[in-house]
Amino acid sequence: MKPARVIAYLGLIALGIIGAAPFLYLAILSTKKRIEIVAQVPPTLNFSWAQITKNYSEVLFSQGMLSFTLNSIIVVGLSTLIALVIGTPAAYAFSRLKFAGSDRMASTILSMRFMPPIAVAIPLFLTVKAIGLTNSYAGLILPYVSFSLPLVVWILIGFFDEVPQEIDEAAMIDGATRIQTLWRVILPIVRPGMVTAALFGALFTWNEFLVALYVIDSRALQTISLGAATLVSAQRPIDWNIAATVGVVTVVPILIFSLFIQRYIVRGLTAGAVK
Amino acid sequence: MSAVSAARQPVAVIEGRDRPALTAWLLLGPCVLYLVAFSIYPLFYSLRLSFTDLTAATGTGNFVGLANYYTLLTDPLFWNAAMNSAIMVTAAVALQVVLGVALALFFDLDLKGAWIVRGILLLPMLITPIVVGVMWRALLNPDWGMVDWTISAIGLTPPDWLGSVGMAMVTLILVDTWQWTPFVFIIVFARLQGLPREIFEAAEVDGAGPIVKFRRVVLPMLMPAIVFAAVFRAVDAFRSFDLIYGLSYGGPARGTTTLAFFSFQNGFQFQNYGYAAAVAYSMLIIIAVGTTILLRYVQLRPGQAR
Numbered sequence: 376m377k378p379a380r381v382i383a384y385l386g387l388i389a390l391g392i393i394g395a396a397p398f399l400y401l402a403i404l405s406t407k408k409r410i411e412i413v414a415q416v417p418p419t420l421n422f423s424w425a426q427i428t429k430n431y432s433e434v435l436f437s438q439g440m441l442s443f444t445l446n447s448i449i450v451v452g453l454s455t456l457i458a459l460v461i462g463t464p465a466a467y468a469f470s471r472l473k474f475a476g477s478d479r480m481a482s483t484i485l486s487m488r489f490m491p492p493i494a495v496a497i498p499l500f501l502t503v504k505a506i507g508l509t510n511s512y513a514g515l516i517l518p519y520v521s522f523s524l525p526l527v528v529w530i531l532i533g534f535f536d537e538v539p540q541e542i543d544e545a546a547m548i549d550g551a552t553r554i555q556t557l558w559r560v561i562l563p564i565v566r567p568g569m570v571t572a573a574l575f576g577a578l579f580t581w582n583e584f585l586v587a588l589y590v591i592d593s594r595a596l597q598t599i600s601l602g603a604a605t606l607v608s609a610q611r612p613i614d615w616n617i618a619a620t621v622g623v624v625t626v627v628p629i630l631i632f633s634l635f636i637q638r639y640i641v642r643g644l645t646a647g648a649v650k
Numbered sequence: 651m652s653a654v655s656a657a658r659q660p661v662a663v664i665e666g667r668d669r670p671a672l673t674a675w676l677l678l679g680p681c682v683l684y685l686v687a688f689s690i691y692p693l694f695y696s697l698r699l700s701f702t703d704l705t706a707a708t709g710t711g712n713f714v715g716l717a718n719y720y721t722l723l724t725d726p727l728f729w730n731a732a733m734n735s736a737i738m739v740t741a742a743v744a745l746q747v748v749l750g751v752a753l754a755l756f757f758d759l760d761l762k763g764a765w766i767v768r769g770i771l772l773l774p775m776l777i778t779p780i781v782v783g784v785m786w787r788a789l790l791n792p793d794w795g796m797v798d799w800t801i802s803a804i805g806l807t808p809p810d811w812l813g814s815v816g817m818a819m820v821t822l823i824l825v826d827t828w829q830w831t832p833f834v835f836i837i838v839f840a841r842l843q844g845l846p847r848e849i850f851e852a853a854e855v856d857g858a859g860p861i862v863k864f865r866r867v868v869l870p871m872l873m874p875a876i877v878f879a880a881v882f883r884a885v886d887a888f889r890s891f892d893l894i895y896g897l898s899y900g901g902p903a904r905g906t907t908t909l910a911f912f913s914f915q916n917g918f919q920f921q922n923y924g925y926a927a928a929v930a931y932s933m934l935i936i937i938a939v940g941t942t943i944l945l946r947y948v949q950l951r952p953g954q955a956r
Contacts, residue, residue, distance in 0.1 A: 387761050390753075393828070394770040400796050401785050416794045465681035472674045480682075487689050489937055491889040493913040494930035497923050498695035499688065521688035524681065553673045582778045584892065588918060600778050604895065607784045615788060622781045629776050633769075640772060640836065 398626060404619035405430055412615045434620040439594060443602035444628065447581060450512055450598060454519035455577045458527045459569060461520070466531030467557050471543065481532060487525040492585045500589035514590045515598070522583065523576030530575060534568025535561070571639040578632070599625055693934075699927035706921030718928035728929065730904055731912035737819060738908055739887045742826045747880050749827065750834025751872065754842050755864075757835075771832040779829070783896020786825045787812065815905035818898050822906045825897060826887060834879040841875035842868075881944050885937060909933050 403418050406427045412418070435441040469481045499518045500509075508514035538561060546556040562569075584600040591597055597605070603625050607618045700718055704711025722728050753771075757764055774782065789797045790811040801808040811821045845868075853867045891910040894900060900907035900915065907915070913933065917926030 383756070383759055383761055386756065387764060387767055391767040391770055394767065394774065394832075396796075397785050397789055397828075398773070400789060404788060413794050416799050417796060461680045461684055464677040468674050468677035472670060472677070474671075474674060484681075484685065486941075487685065489885045489889070489941065490689075490693070491910060491913065491930050491933040491937070492891070493910075493917045493926055494696050494934055495689065495692045497699065497917050497927060497930075498692035501695070501923075502692065518688060521685060524685060525689075528681065553670070554676065557677075578776060582892070584778075584780070585914065585918070600780065603778060603784075604780050604892075607780065607896065613784075618784055619788065622785055625778050625781050629778075630773070633773060633776055636776075637769065637772070 401619050401622045401626070404615060405623045407616050409614050409616050430616055430620045431624075434617060434624055438602075438606060438617070438621070439597070440599070440602055440621060440624045442595065443597050443599045444624070446512075446596055447599040450515045450519060451577050451580050453512070454516045454580055455523055455573050457516070457520045458523040458576050459573055462524050462527035462572070463531055463562070463569065464557065466528045467535050467561065469528070469532050470535035471540070472553075481528070484525045485529050487521075488529075496585045496589060499586055503590055509590050510593045510596055512596070515587060518586050518590075519580040519583065523579050526579055527572040527576045530572040531565065531568050534565045534571070538564050567639070574632075574636050574639055578636075581629075599628075696927045696930060699923055700931050702924045704923040706923065711924055714924070718925050719932075721925065722928050722932060727904065727907075727912065731907050731909045734819065734906065735888060735908040735910070738823060738826070739884055741823045742830070742887050743880055743884045745823065745827045746831045746834045746883055747876060749831045750879065751838050751876065753831065753835040754839040754872075757839055758842055771835065774829045775833050777829075779890065779892040780896035782825065782829050783893045783898075786821075786828075787897055790821065812898055813902065815903050818902055818905045822894065822897060826893060829893070830883060830887075834876075834883060837879040838872055838875045841872055845871055877944075881941065885941065888937065889933065
């Protein structure tokens, strides 16, 4: 092997370490006693099963991260579903039915992704409060739909644009209406696009916590990012073994999720997604 | 061409029967109404709030006109935050663009097993930013963190990462770079992979060395993707506060309090809704002006960066 090639491979390994080591470190800390973290530098790799069980049961059950995760799945799942149901027809209309101002309208929708969170969080909170939905799933789902909707529409416009117009036209010549064409002919073609849009819409709201901070007071209804935020805030000193365990518990669902997302990530990102 | 227009003819007739305006509104209506109710209305609500002195404690705000904006412009904390935002966004985006392009070129070498490392590099940007902040707080802990231990082990003195005002900003920029360089990389890499290779070969045949080839041929063709990634990164770095929430909580001595974090503190910690809305609106104006100027030079279309 040429020396240049060797250096390139060393660089590749270094990159892998830079990317993965912080997570591994977090995982190791999550197996330790509080004092061990301070006393063992660097941390040793002799794991005690009892301590691991203790940390994780503390975080998952006593601190409630397991129910926070379930809350997140419900809130993010439902809001993504609603965003998809509302957003897909809109994206199709933007792609196919060009009318005066449709391009401007589409870019206005994209620009909503650029809003500073606090600009909408306070009014959304006051609105949710006024209709009496604080401390409920609905109080989070309603705002979250509006967060993932611009993303969903934007990603799907790209996918609809790739389907040749002739396909719609053929269906319509055969007597289908626009809506029948969309439902029966085009939707099956853009299914990967809908998966991409759903995944990125979900990710966007999965990590959200400002609106949740306002809307949810009850511990029982906290989402995973809100739960993590309240458990590990930089405001106060923390138990590092518990903080690390909280970290691992939030990383694991995303890790599983990322295995599914691999195929779609380039499409999603280039359409202006993530966070 | 004529075949296409011939095919379009009958559709226009069908559309006429189908009442396209009605169809358009059926398709668009729910989405537009939803966004008006939950995005545009809140935005106007926020504007109205920024003219009041509403706090969580008072409950009802009085109209105070431009007083919040006046306070803002004379508030040294606001200018401190604006300065921090400017430094953070500029440095982080510049660093991430340079590293992201370098990574794209590196992965273009097509090394064996590179896909594994690429998969690892995707992970940081998917993780909840607060957790990223906390994770790095552990790594950089002066007493037992692994980074400090490693630096000491090779005989150097680790910097006071999060303890001093200037260094905390550097640390924030570095952590943001760790998390988001892959975003720039993925977008630039996708563009690079899609470019026709013959052009590079032609440049080599014409005697261009690697540096000239990169500057004159590769870089200009990557530019749309680079600008696209940079715009998104700049806006997100400007408006996000959650990494700071986990990493430094704006400190020490407000050294990492950016405008986004400042607005969060006023709006949530101090429950000063009117003032927070004014800060948020000033950010909105900065984003609007910034992106309008940028978009004069580039157009963002779906799939354009590919």
